[in-house]
Amino acid sequence: MAATKLEGVRKILVVEDDPFLSDIYNTKLKQTGFDVDLAMTGEECLQKLATNKYDLMVLDIVLPQVDGWEILSRVREMRQQKTNPNVEGLKIIILSNLGQKEEIKKGLDLGANGFMIKAHFTPSEVAQEINKALGATG
Numbered sequence: 001m002a003a004t005k006l007e008g009v010r011k012i013l014v015v016e017d018d019p020f021l022s023d024i025y026n027t028k029l030k031q032t033g034f035d036v037d038l039a040m041t042g043e044e045c046l047q048k049l050a051t052n053k054y055d056l057m058v059l060d061i062v063l064p065q066v067d068g069w070e071i072l073s074r075v076r077e078m079r080q081q082k083t084n085p086n087v088e089g090l091k092i093i094i095l096s097n098l099g100q101k102e103e104i105k106k107g108l109d110l111g112a113n114g115f116m117i118k119a120h121f122t123p124s125e126v127a128q129e130i131n132k133a134l135g136a137t138g
């Protein structure tokens, strides 16, 4: 049974509008053993969060239309108003080219569990950080 096979496999949503980067993270995270889903826009991300439950979301900030800040605000609102059980235990790691002190603070204040600057981490290191973030609560 396929469902049994996937038991215990962590589901990761990668929100990244750059197809090249998206592909790299997808490949690396699958190699690491994660079940990976991709969203190329903020809209797509919100649609996926409405219908799927993920263990962790890797979130870009600069996205067309609905950006990462907006997504963080919406997720926080869903949590406060308890309108989407899918986001209850969702871990969020921002993976962005932004990285000014104020931006990092803003991300964490909006509910992200971590903030990684793209240029500072290889895809393998991103996978390690995801493992760490998920391991923290089992």
Ligand SMILES: [Mg+2]
Binding pocket: 016, 017, 018, 060, 061, 062, 063
């Ligand atoms: Mg982007």
